[in-house]
Amino acid sequence: MSAVRTSRDASPGRRLGHAVIIVLASVFLGVFLLLPLASVFVEAFRQGVHAYLVSLHQPEALAAIRLTLLVAAIAVPLNLVFGIAAAWAMTRFEFRGKAALGALIDLPFSVSPVISGLVYVLLFGAQGWFGPWLAAHGVKIIFAVPGLVLATIFITLPFVARELIPLMQAQGSEEEEAARVLGANGWQMFLRVTLPNIRWALLYGVLLCNARAMGEFGAVSVVSGHIRGLTTTMPLEVEMRYNEYDYVGAFAIASLLALLALLTLAVKTFLEWRYSDEIAAHAPGGH
Amino acid sequence: MRKRVLPGFGISLGYALAYLGLIVLLPLAALAWKASGIGLHGLFRLLESPRTLAALKLSFGGALLAALLNVFIGLLVAWALVRYRFPGRRLLDALIDLPFALPTAVAGIALTALYAPNGWLGRWVVPMGIQVAYAPLGVLLAMVFVGFPFVVRTLQPVLQSLERDVEEAAESLGATRRQTFLRVILPLLVPTLLTGFALALARAVGEYGSVIFIAGNIPMRSEIAPLLIVQKLEEFNYAGAAALGVVMLAFSFILLLLIAVLQRWSRRWAERAA
Numbered sequence: 001m002s003a004v005r006t007s008r009d010a011s012p013g014r015r016l017g018h019a020v021i022i023v024l025a026s027v028f029l030g031v032f033l034l035l036p037l038a039s040v041f042v043e044a045f046r047q048g049v050h051a052y053l054v055s056l057h058q059p060e061a062l063a064a065i066r067l068t069l070l071v072a073a074i075a076v077p078l079n080l081v082f083g084i085a086a087a088w089a090m091t092r093f094e095f096r097g098k099a100a101l102g103a104l105i106d107l108p109f110s111v112s113p114v115i116s117g118l119v120y121v122l123l124f125g126a127q128g129w130f131g132p133w134l135a136a137h138g139v140k141i142i143f144a145v146p147g148l149v150l151a152t153i154f155i156t157l158p159f160v161a162r163e164l165i166p167l168m169q170a171q172g173s174e175e176e177e178a179a180r181v182l183g184a185n186g187w188q189m190f191l192r193v194t195l196p197n198i199r200w201a202l203l204y205g206v207l208l209c210n211a212r213a214m215g216e217f218g219a220v221s222v223v224s225g226h227i228r229g230l231t232t233t234m235p236l237e238v239e240m241r242y243n244e245y246d247y248v249g250a251f252a253i254a255s256l257l258a259l260l261a262l263l264t265l266a267v268k269t270f271l272e273w274r275y276s277d278e279i280a281a282h283a284p285g286g287h
Numbered sequence: 288m289r290k291r292v293l294p295g296f297g298i299s300l301g302y303a304l305a306y307l308g309l310i311v312l313l314p315l316a317a318l319a320w321k322a323s324g325i326g327l328h329g330l331f332r333l334l335e336s337p338r339t340l341a342a343l344k345l346s347f348g349g350a351l352l353a354a355l356l357n358v359f360i361g362l363l364v365a366w367a368l369v370r371y372r373f374p375g376r377r378l379l380d381a382l383i384d385l386p387f388a389l390p391t392a393v394a395g396i397a398l399t400a401l402y403a404p405n406g407w408l409g410r411w412v413v414p415m416g417i418q419v420a421y422a423p424l425g426v427l428l429a430m431v432f433v434g435f436p437f438v439v440r441t442l443q444p445v446l447q448s449l450e451r452d453v454e455e456a457a458e459s460l461g462a463t464r465r466q467t468f469l470r471v472i473l474p475l476l477v478p479t480l481l482t483g484f485a486l487a488l489a490r491a492v493g494e495y496g497s498v499i500f501i502a503g504n505i506p507m508r509s510e511i512a513p514l515l516i517v518q519k520l521e522e523f524n525y526a527g528a529a530a531l532g533v534v535m536l537a538f539s540f541i542l543l544l545l546i547a548v549l550q551r552w553s554r555r556w557a558e559r560a561a
Contacts, residue, residue: 014464018371025367026379028360031408032432033385036397039407043400082306089300092293104307110539112493113391114513115532118520119314122321127525129317154310177292186294208387215390217496222517235392235496242396242500251400254393261388268388269381 040258044251055241055249056256063229064237064253070145071220071233072213075152079209080202083160088194090161091168092176102165108157117151117222143225148233151219156209163205164198166280171197200275204268211264215257321529333530338506339515345426346512347538350491353430357487358480360431361438368439369446383439386432391496398429399501421503426511429497434487441483442476449475477553485546492539 045052055061086105090098108116122128124141134141141147175197179189195202217235224231226240234253241250271279325333333339367373368380386394402409402419409420419425449472457467495513502509512535519528 017464021363021367022371022373025364026373026375029364029379029382032435033382035407036394036401036432037385037389039400040393040397043397082303085299085306086303088295089303093296093300095296095300101303101307104311107311110489110493110543112495112513112516112532112535114495114516115318115493115536118516118528118532119318121520122317122525122529123314125525127523129320150310154314157307157310173293180292180294189294211388215388215393217390217392218493218513221495222520235390238390238392238396247400250396254390254396257390257393261385261390261393264388265381265384268384 037258037262040251040254043247044255046251047248051248052252052255055246055252058249060229060232061237061249061253064232064234065256067145067148067230067232068214068234071148071152072210074149075156075213076206076210078153079156080160080206082157083164083205084202086161087164087168090165092173105158105161108154113155113216113218114222116154117219120147120150120154120223142223143227143231145231147223148220148231151223152213152216155216155219156213159209159212160202160205163201163208163280167198167201167278170280197278199278200271201279204271204279207264207267207271211261214260318529318532321526322533324526325530329526330530330534333527334534338510339512339531341507342510342512342515343534343538345423345510346492346535347542349423349426349430349511350434350488350494353427353434353491354484354488356427356431357434357438358484361435361442361483362476362480365439365442365446369443384436386435391433391494392500394432395429395497395500398425398432398497402428402501420501421505421509423502423509425501425503426498426509429501430491430494433494433497434491437486437490438480438483441479441486445476445479474553474557477557478550481546481550481553485543485550488546489539489543492535492542 086101089095090101121142123130124134124147125131126135126142128142141150175193176189179193184192214233215235216233217239220233221236221239224233224236226232226236228240232240234257238250238253238257241247241253364383368376368383399420400406402412402425404410404413404420406420412419417424419428453471453475454467457471458464462470493513495511495517498511499514502511502514504510504514512531516528516531516535519525519531
């Protein structure tokens with residue numbers, strides 16, 4: 001990396017230019033990013049701590065929190081296993097159609113969340129492909145928890161795979177081959193060589209995957225049916241309260257989600273700083 | 288061919304393909320199948336509806352404009368973060384990803400609270416005649432917000448690795464600061480800026496959660512295409528919802544393809560210039 005030019009070795013005119021750029025960027029980030037974040041907490045506590053706590057203690061709020069945790073607890077591990085399998089196949093073997101597979105893994109990132117929910121309604125909804133069969137057998141997917149889980153899996157599918165693929169590509173397979181030659185079986189090789197090599201990248205991918213899974217709104221809103229206490233996750237509960245003009249209640253739940261976002265950013269920044277060579281850092285993925 | 292030393296090819300690829308098939312391909316096939324139900328005639332009728340056209344125009348026009356704004360703002364911010372050392376720089380750097388981490392519904396209500404007529408910013412801009420909340424400008428603002436990290440994050444590593452000697456050589460040959468930037472640095476950055484532009488665009492086109500609160504969703508004025516899909520679903524017009532979904536996906540893929548072509552050009556151009 002080239003040395004950073006400090007203001008000291010610059011002419012006064014240039015130093016002014018530097019200052020202008022720094023001030024512009026900082027003011028923009030402050031107004032554009034910090035202010036919305038701050039307003040979440042200010043609005044949540046607008047009527048005091050007591051009102052805040054009361055609105056979080058209502059049964060539908062607690063149900064929404066439980067449901068959000070449940071959906072993430074199913075979706076994230078499934079995408080974790082998929083991510084490892086996809087990255088293993090993509091980085092350790094040569095086969096035809098690899099580029100197409102990579103594009104397919106990235107596909108959910110370029111599909112509107114609303115469409116991600118819509119596709120499952122078309123599969124499992126009342127007028128969908130499997131709708132009549134499901135109805136006849138008394139299985140509910142749309143307007144029920146399985147639909148929320150499916151839509152969340154779709155939205156967060158690329159996160160772990162995208163984090164692992166570049167890293168495992170860069171690491172190469174020599175250590176794993178050596179383990180095999182020395183007599184390790186497949187599991188021993190995976191647990192003692194592969195997993196330790198990718199653990200921080202794995203955690204990084206899971207972190208981003210989880211943040212998105214818990215915060216997803218568009219996709220789950222399409223499949224949820226907004227049944228209070230049963231199919232409303234935290235973001236959906238935010239929407240319902242907001243539309244009912246319960247602003248303190250909406251921002252109270254939003255404040256929990258904002259805390260989750262801050263925690264995610266803190267852990268992410270820590271991982272990038274501490275283990276920068278063991279993760280594919282700053283992968284501009286993940287939205 | 289050398290015998291494979293590493294195990295698990297069949298099971299890992301098989302599992303990945305089955306998973307992708309069930310989670311991604313099968314549902315998208317259902318979308319295509321349902322959309323084809325309305326036929327070409329139905330598609331034309333859908334696209335003739337002024338309300339649909341206005342929504343598509345807002346979604347794609349807004350997303351293009353938002354991505355363009357993000358290129359300029361992103362360049363400024365990435366430049367400040369990579370080139371200069373100043374107090375608070377690391378904190379600001381960590382904050383860049385906030386729009387990724389903050390759930391969209393939270394961003395949506397927070398932006399609305401800020402820019403509503405009685406909000407912290409709204410009470411200043413509304414008297415000036417600038418209406419952000421419940422207007423197309425609010426849609427644009429939310430789209431800039433959700434796409435913001437892409438340009439910064441794609442630019443940062445490239446700016447970091449940009450050889451300082453190229454600039455110094457240009458300056459020692461008598462180029463002014465502005466000439467160096469416009470003729471030497473910018474051409475090298477164009478492919479990366481296009482990547483960031485494409486990512487921000489793809490994100491903004493389909494964005495729903497952060498937009499619908501601040502948009503006010505006035506038909507023909509501030510209603511985005513994903514919201515129309517939701518409305519069609521609520522009216523149990525599955526075929527119409529699916530068709531609009533396919534139209535949106537087709538438009539986005541054409542746009543992304545065009546950007547990929549532009550990128551190939553600009554890369555060749557940058558290599559020739561270097």
